[in-house]
Amino acid sequence: MMNDKIVPxxxxxxxxxxxxxxxxxxxxLRRRMLDLGLISDTVIExxxxxxxxxxxxxxxxxxxxxxxxxxxxxxxxxxx
Amino acid sequence: xxxxxQSTGLALWENDLNIEKLTPGDKVIALSGNPxxxxxxxxxxxxxxxxxxxxxxxxxxxxxxxxxxxNDVNFIMVDIPGTYSLMANSVEEEVAxxxxxxxxxxxxxxVTDATCLERNLNLVLQTLEITxxxxxxxxLIDEAKRKKIKIHCDTLAKRxxxxxxxxxxxxxxxxxxxxxxxxDTAYKRINVNPIKITYDETIEQAIRRVQDKxxxxxxxxxxxxxxxxxxxxxDETILESINxxxxxxxxxxxxxxxxxxxxxxxxxxxxxxxGQLRDMIVSHLIRIAxxxxxxxxxxxxxxxxxxxxxxxxxxxxxxFGLPIMLxxxxxxxxxxxxxxxxxxEYLADFLFGIxxxxxxxxxxxxxxxxxxxxxxxxIYRTIAWVxxxxxxxxxxxFPLFTLLEDLGYLPRVAFxxxxxxxxxxxxxxxxxxxxxxxxILHDIREVPPALA
Numbered sequence: 001m002m003n004d005k006i007v008p009x010x011x012x013x014x015x016x017x018x019x020x021x022x023x024x025x026x027x028x029l030r031r032r033m034l035d036l037g038l039i040s041d042t043v044i045e046x047x048x049x050x051x052x053x054x055x056x057x058x059x060x061x062x063x064x065x066x067x068x069x070x071x072x073x074x075x076x077x078x079x080x
Numbered sequence: 081x082x083x084x085x086q087s088t089g090l091a092l093w094e095n096d097l098n099i100e101k102l103t104p105g106d107k108v109i110a111l112s113g114n115p116x117x118x119x120x121x122x123x124x125x126x127x128x129x130x131x132x133x134x135x136x137x138x139x140x141x142x143x144x145x146x147x148x149x150x151n152d153v154n155f156i157m158v159d160i161p162g163t164y165s166l167m168a169n170s171v172e173e174e175v176a177x178x179x180x181x182x183x184x185x186x187x188x189x190x191v192t193d194a195t196c197l198e199r200n201l202n203l204v205l206q207t208l209e210i211t212x213x214x215x216x217x218x219x220l221i222d223e224a225k226r227k228k229i230k231i232h233c234d235t236l237a238k239r240x241x242x243x244x245x246x247x248x249x250x251x252x253x254x255x256x257x258x259x260x261x262x263x264d265t266a267y268k269r270i271n272v273n274p275i276k277i278t279y280d281e282t283i284e285q286a287i288r289r290v291q292d293k294x295x296x297x298x299x300x301x302x303x304x305x306x307x308x309x310x311x312x313x314x315d316e317t318i319l320e321s322i323n324x325x326x327x328x329x330x331x332x333x334x335x336x337x338x339x340x341x342x343x344x345x346x347x348x349x350x351x352x353x354x355g356q357l358r359d360m361i362v363s364h365l366i367r368i369a370x371x372x373x374x375x376x377x378x379x380x381x382x383x384x385x386x387x388x389x390x391x392x393x394x395x396x397x398x399x400f401g402l403p404i405m406l407x408x409x410x411x412x413x414x415x416x417x418x419x420x421x422x423x424x425e426y427l428a429d430f431l432f433g434i435x436x437x438x439x440x441x442x443x444x445x446x447x448x449x450x451x452x453x454x455x456x457x458x459i460y461r462t463i464a465w466v467x468x469x470x471x472x473x474x475x476x477x478f479p480l481f482t483l484l485e486d487l488g489y490l491p492r493v494a495f496x497x498x499x500x501x502x503x504x505x506x507x508x509x510x511x512x513x514x515x516x517x518x519x520i521l522h523d524i525r526e527v528p529p530a531l532a
Contacts, residue, residue, distance in 0.1 A: 028169050031362070035164045037199055039363040048393060051401040052499035062196035064392075066495050068502070
């Protein structure tokens, strides 16, 4: 409903949580993301930026995982 | 067509996944698990020095095998590549899947990380879809305890329908029980009742239709329900593998391919295209894992990772991240070089002292000069140099690096440097190989598609 709240994951501010809405990648990249547990409604927290600002570490289903912006911007989320 | 390996039967030999047994009664155990869950610690603790490594047939993926004895039975443990799934997205995943499916293991041990068990259950569920002879090893249980995570192994065992054994492989805790469970599973001494993974009714119907067709062809040599699911999922590599390892060519089965096509199209229409269908299948397992996680894992202190995060924030911060990393690496190099000088000198003195004695011995035996030249001045002296120069730095550097690895600092290095390495068309992981002073070619090819 609140479509304006849907943003790519790399736009989520550090310390905020967001809910996965859709993946806009396909093929193997999409598979890998699903294997990481990034299915719809998965809650993700942006934990920490690396010194150069990219990649960013996210808390996903009990583990901290670093995603580059080119991967994270293919994950659309709703910021809580 | 001429003589190809296919036509001469060489292919059969090359593709042989069978593990050589010392006696026919030996049991073959596959050891699988996600990467970084302490799988190799479990492997090393169980098999000790009885190991050897090779490559998987036709693949440049390492294959380590080891032996151990339990209850008077020889177990051959095969360390299959660590993967997050068995969907054959990469060479490692294909190797892992193929060994579980076609290597005829008597049991599959799936090693999981107690500190993020839910995430690891995806692989457990995928393995259970292929075979019921699974033992789940919940490793790093002490680390979980430290983080105030409680794992209810009995609950999990009940829900999964296979043994679940908590271990701490580093301190050998729980390994005896693990070996008992493996023994019982390999000898079918326990009743397993693996969790039934049921998909959406339309998918289930499709599976049943395809499964019936496959059952006639594969004759119980492989789980037909699982093959049907993979085929509906669009994974054609499974057909190749069935052809390769079971010698059953399903490619020329027009009836099957036609039915498959039909069913897949019907399903796609039902589920907004084929991509949706794939997502549904994967998502389903992840949701089950989530549910199992909720039942079997209690976080007694939800703030448990706060200290870890604080440390992380400093180690990877914009201001301190790189300086801390550079000074730490510089310190290690300094320690290696400066620290190695003294023992190097001692070693050289000691070894060259022996050389003088050897020369004396050769003279007293009146050995010919050329023999003394070859053995003492040639072979011995070279070895003495190499040992005294190389051994001390290695004996300092490798333990220090292992310590950094155990502390989990290396992934932080990769995280800090990824950006800079990406500019050089490499990725952060390669920082580590460079630190070690050598660039292993394999690593360059290994850039995962997701990160390339």
